[in-house]
Amino acid sequence: MNFIDNPRKLHSFEKNIRVEKVSRRSILKGLGITGGFVLAAPVMSRQAFAYETGAGKMPHGVVVDPRVFVAVAPDGIVSIVAHRSEMGTGVRTSLPLIVAEEMEADWSRVKVQQAHGDEVKFGNQDTDGSRSTRHYLIPMRQIGAAARTMLEQAAAKRWGVPATEVKAVNHEVVHSASGRKLGFGELAADAAKESVPSIEGLKLKDPKDFRYLTKGQIGIVDLHDITTGKAQYGADVRLPGMKYAVIARPPVTGGKLTSFDPDAALKVPGVEKVMQARGWPWPSKFQPLGGVAVIARNTGAAIKGRDALKLVWDDGANGKYDSVAYRKELEEASRKPGLVVRKEGDADAALKGADKVIVGEYYVPHLAHVAMEPPVAVADVKGDKAEIWAPVQSPGGTREDVAKTLGIPEENVTVNVTLLGGGFGRKSKCDYALEAALLSKELGAPVKVQWTREDDIHNGFLHTVSVERIEAGLDKSGKVIAWRHRSVAPSIASTFAAGTVHQAPFELGMGLVDMPFEIANISCENPEAAAFTRIGWFRSVSNIPRAFAVQSMVGEIANATGRDQKETLLALIGSPRIVKPAVKDLWNYGEPLDSYPIDTARLRKVVELVAEKGEWGRQVPKGHGLGIAVHRSFVSYIATIVEVAVDDKGKLTVPRVDTAIDCGTYVNPERIASQIEGAAIMGLSLAKYGEITFKDGKVQQKNFDDFQLVRIDESPLVTNVYIVPPASGTPPSGVGEPGVPPFAPALMNAIFAATGKRIRALPIGKQLEA
Amino acid sequence: MIKVKINGQEQSWDGDPNLPLLWFLRDEAGLTGTKFGCGQALCGACTVIVDKEAVRSCITSVNDVAGREVTTIEGLHPNGDHPVQKAWRQVNVPQCGFCQAGQIMQAAALLMDNPKPSHDQIREAMSGNICRCGCYQRIENAVHLASTGV
Numbered sequence: 001m002n003f004i005d006n007p008r009k010l011h012s013f014e015k016n017i018r019v020e021k022v023s024r025r026s027i028l029k030g031l032g033i034t035g036g037f038v039l040a041a042p043v044m045s046r047q048a049f050a051y052e053t054g055a056g057k058m059p060h061g062v063v064v065d066p067r068v069f070v071a072v073a074p075d076g077i078v079s080i081v082a083h084r085s086e087m088g089t090g091v092r093t094s095l096p097l098i099v100a101e102e103m104e105a106d107w108s109r110v111k112v113q114q115a116h117g118d119e120v121k122f123g124n125q126d127t128d129g130s131r132s133t134r135h136y137l138i139p140m141r142q143i144g145a146a147a148r149t150m151l152e153q154a155a156a157k158r159w160g161v162p163a164t165e166v167k168a169v170n171h172e173v174v175h176s177a178s179g180r181k182l183g184f185g186e187l188a189a190d191a192a193k194e195s196v197p198s199i200e201g202l203k204l205k206d207p208k209d210f211r212y213l214t215k216g217q218i219g220i221v222d223l224h225d226i227t228t229g230k231a232q233y234g235a236d237v238r239l240p241g242m243k244y245a246v247i248a249r250p251p252v253t254g255g256k257l258t259s260f261d262p263d264a265a266l267k268v269p270g271v272e273k274v275m276q277a278r279g280w281p282w283p284s285k286f287q288p289l290g291g292v293a294v295i296a297r298n299t300g301a302a303i304k305g306r307d308a309l310k311l312v313w314d315d316g317a318n319g320k321y322d323s324v325a326y327r328k329e330l331e332e333a334s335r336k337p338g339l340v341v342r343k344e345g346d347a348d349a350a351l352k353g354a355d356k357v358i359v360g361e362y363y364v365p366h367l368a369h370v371a372m373e374p375p376v377a378v379a380d381v382k383g384d385k386a387e388i389w390a391p392v393q394s395p396g397g398t399r400e401d402v403a404k405t406l407g408i409p410e411e412n413v414t415v416n417v418t419l420l421g422g423g424f425g426r427k428s429k430c431d432y433a434l435e436a437a438l439l440s441k442e443l444g445a446p447v448k449v450q451w452t453r454e455d456d457i458h459n460g461f462l463h464t465v466s467v468e469r470i471e472a473g474l475d476k477s478g479k480v481i482a483w484r485h486r487s488v489a490p491s492i493a494s495t496f497a498a499g500t501v502h503q504a505p506f507e508l509g510m511g512l513v514d515m516p517f518e519i520a521n522i523s524c525e526n527p528e529a530a531a532f533t534r535i536g537w538f539r540s541v542s543n544i545p546r547a548f549a550v551q552s553m554v555g556e557i558a559n560a561t562g563r564d565q566k567e568t569l570l571a572l573i574g575s576p577r578i579v580k581p582a583v584k585d586l587w588n589y590g591e592p593l594d595s596y597p598i599d600t601a602r603l604r605k606v607v608e609l610v611a612e613k614g615e616w617g618r619q620v621p622k623g624h625g626l627g628i629a630v631h632r633s634f635v636s637y638i639a640t641i642v643e644v645a646v647d648d649k650g651k652l653t654v655p656r657v658d659t660a661i662d663c664g665t666y667v668n669p670e671r672i673a674s675q676i677e678g679a680a681i682m683g684l685s686l687a688k689y690g691e692i693t694f695k696d697g698k699v700q701q702k703n704f705d706d707f708q709l710v711r712i713d714e715s716p717l718v719t720n721v722y723i724v725p726p727a728s729g730t731p732p733s734g735v736g737e738p739g740v741p742p743f744a745p746a747l748m749n750a751i752f753a754a755t756g757k758r759i760r761a762l763p764i765g766k767q768l769e770a
Numbered sequence: 771m772i773k774v775k776i777n778g779q780e781q782s783w784d785g786d787p788n789l790p791l792l793w794f795l796r797d798e799a800g801l802t803g804t805k806f807g808c809g810q811a812l813c814g815a816c817t818v819i820v821d822k823e824a825v826r827s828c829i830t831s832v833n834d835v836a837g838r839e840v841t842t843i844e845g846l847h848p849n850g851d852h853p854v855q856k857a858w859r860q861v862n863v864p865q866c867g868f869c870q871a872g873q874i875m876q877a878a879a880l881l882m883d884n885p886k887p888s889h890d891q892i893r894e895a896m897s898g899n900i901c902r903c904g905c906y907q908r909i910e911n912a913v914h915l916a917s918t919g920v
Binding site: 232370 | 785786789790792793794796797798800801802803804805806807808809810812813815842843844846850855858859862864865866867868869870871874892893894896897898899900901902903904905906907908909910
């Protein structure tokens with residue numbers, strides 16, 4: 001199957017994976033069911049704002065209805081619905097805060113209520129793709145403004161004055177001419193009777209009057225509960241009569257159970273039952289792998305019982321997967337022409353005629369998400385009704401998949417969204433909730449399915465593995481005149497459709513075909529690569545290997561021409577302009593290019609800002625080095641400077657990191673800083689240690705001893721974050737993911753500056769020790 | 771029958787004495803503040819204080835704590851106002867928050883042992899606790915703040 005050459009396949013594929021799905025029909029369906037007014041974002045954006053987003057094209061689009069999202073109680077407590085999942089970005093605080101800001105609610109009297117999975121009611125709930133603020137800033141402001149208007153109208157009627165004379169201020173409505181005031185609680189019943197104002201007529205606050213937005217003074221709503229152990233994550237759900245289950249899954253993707261002996265497991269104290277768990281053949285999207293489930297009175301007993309199982313597996317065709325051999329295959333593929341996915345000028349001829357050609361072959365292995373909370377879900381299935389409690393990034397998708405898997409109507413499925421103990425894309429796939437639903441149905445009792453860390457590492461949806469080969473042709477003056485980038489990596493699409501060998505447009509658009517450099521001759525190619533395990537979204541997705549390759553190559557060009565890294569980078573970015581790659585249907589993170597162009601002025605700006613604030617070019621001690629990298633992803637612009645120190649034994653430390661981000665109009669700078677600080681740690685983890693390897697089809701790592709993460713004693717001493725103040729009307733853009741991609745190449749450029757060693761294959765591992 | 775004092779309350783267990791304390795706390799006693807992260811004492815998410823020492827409850831059996839006093843995040847302070855908890859909130863440490871109970875218990879144990887740790891001592895003492903979100907800079911600052919008065 002070839003997604004690039006076959007748009008019909010592409011369409012059905014994207015429908016399946018809930019990326020870029022046009023779902024106007026769902027919006028209409030929503031209109032009928034809620035009885036409220038329901039609009040797609042683009043319609044209203046055109047009316048009131050300077051920009052459009054892709055929000056309306058997401059499954060079920062956007063719902064702008066204060067009656068769905070806001071409730072005011074007679075005691076004045078304002079409840080605001082958070083319809084996206086909280087996995088650490090702060091979205092459960094930030095989106096309701098936008099509503100509160102616009103409706104003039106006092107945040108101390110606001111309660112946040114987590115939405116269950118219901119996209120007809122709430123609009124799209126897929127918390128991924130760094131989309132929440134960029135898709136919901138305006139809708140949430142409109143919801144708040146509509147609620148405020150209804151409260152103002154109610155007060156005006158009560159007083160018999162024109163609505164233009166009253167104004168909501170800090171949780172009450174004021175008639176300044178007479179000095180009268182009514183609290184939101186006192187107006188609640190009347191306001192509910194008011195008709196919902198039309199979106200077009202809403203007057204939004206002047207940003208200079210913001211009390212909360214852009215200030216960064218509000219802590220996350222779960223802060224107290226998190227610090228006292230009361231916050232409820234998926235594993236913390238306890239139901240009367242609930243059973244505890246762990247599952248032994250096939251060690252090889254696509255493998256099947258041949259036989260099992262439950263006797264020893266059944267002798268473990270606390271184990272109640274051993275049963276087969278239903279599985280689906282690979283690939284089958286997010287359906288469970290199947291295996292053998294051990295049911296017990298507590299998780300500890302279930303784990304011990306599983307350890308005692310005797311299991312025989314048929315590994316199937318993927319039993320030959322070997323990551324050392326596969327890397328060689330990818331490298332060989334990268335050295336031959338592949339499917340051309342962007343072509344400008346004649347890169348082949350220009351490379352032949354170049355004065356110098358610099359070649360870099362970069363490797364990024366499979367990575368595992370390892371969110372601190374391993375996958376877990378609770379299900380209670382009774383007859384044709386199912387209730388799920390789970391940490392899922394896709395409450396709506398989970399509802400759909402549970403309904404399909406159990407063969408019951410979607411309306412009969414309730415998905416309660418707990419806090420997520422980290423997500424990073426892993427929890428966009430609801431296989432663990434499906435497992436719990438199937439077991440609960442069979443047992444006739446509520447069940448919690450707990451994945452162990454080993455399960456998480458062995459049976460995940462891994463980040464792809466890739467070889468990125470770049471050839472840069474320079475003329476006599478050192479100017480880059482040709483650029484050929486071949487990207488070879490199994491696609492996420494392989495998890496949905498067997499036989500996938502090319503990257504999907506949304507993967508090509510993550511740092512390959514959207515490459516922003518001003519070069520006359522460009523060829524981007526995508527040679528074939530098959531998948532032998534489940535591939536899935538991992539925070540930042542294909543931007544990780546692409547930024548690693550492209551920005552490392554900038555460092556290599558700087559070295560080859562004897563020029564400064566930053567100056568080389570700015571020269572490659574070239575003039576301030578809008579880049580229009582010669583790519584049919586360029587994927588732009590689902591956003592229209594008019595609102596979210598590839599703007600090199602903004603790219604240059606973050607480089608210049610980080611260079612200034614991060615004191616680029618400063619003297620560093622012997623053994624230290626500075627490296628810089630920039631990358632546009634999730635329609636944000638981010639540049640990072642890393643200072644590294646490498647001692648004579650090759651031990652690496654990071655004294656300082658500086659990052660500048662332009663994410664357009666923003667809501668909560670304090671959470672932006674925390675995301676970027678965390679992205680540096682994740683970037684450092686994947687650069688130093690990140691590698692999942694396969695032998696005989698099986699993942700060779702097990703836990704945090706052999707899939708290591710950076711710990712506090714090796715974390716950067718200082719991470720500084722600078723946020724570019726947005727020009728008025730600049731659309732908001734992503735924050736959760738864009739921080740990761742530039743880190744590793746900035747680190748590699750720094751290591752080169754410190755040691756003269758160019759690391760082209762991740763992880764660093766022992767490469768500096770030689 | 772094993773007796774163990776958890777957050778000041780006597781509890782008893784007549785099941786498998788080798789059951790990891792983590793699962794006793796979470797599944798049998800209903801104290802879900804203590805988290806499961808790895809099961810191998812590699813990540814620190816399950817850290818509780820036994821007498822005055824931070825231990826990983828995932829590799830500590832119920833039998834190991836027979837007759838001893840276990841403090842979990844729920845029992846660290848009646849109102850959640852232990853200096854470490856207050857510092858955590860002041861510095862806005864958590865992102866997803868899942869590892870934080872373990873981090874806070876580890877930090878509380880550190881300060882019992884060493885009320886004024888240096889930054890290096892903080893980094894060393896906290897190095898058994900993984901945070902995948904990467905809140906380390908703030909964890910270090912919060913422990914320092916807790917040690918100097920919130």
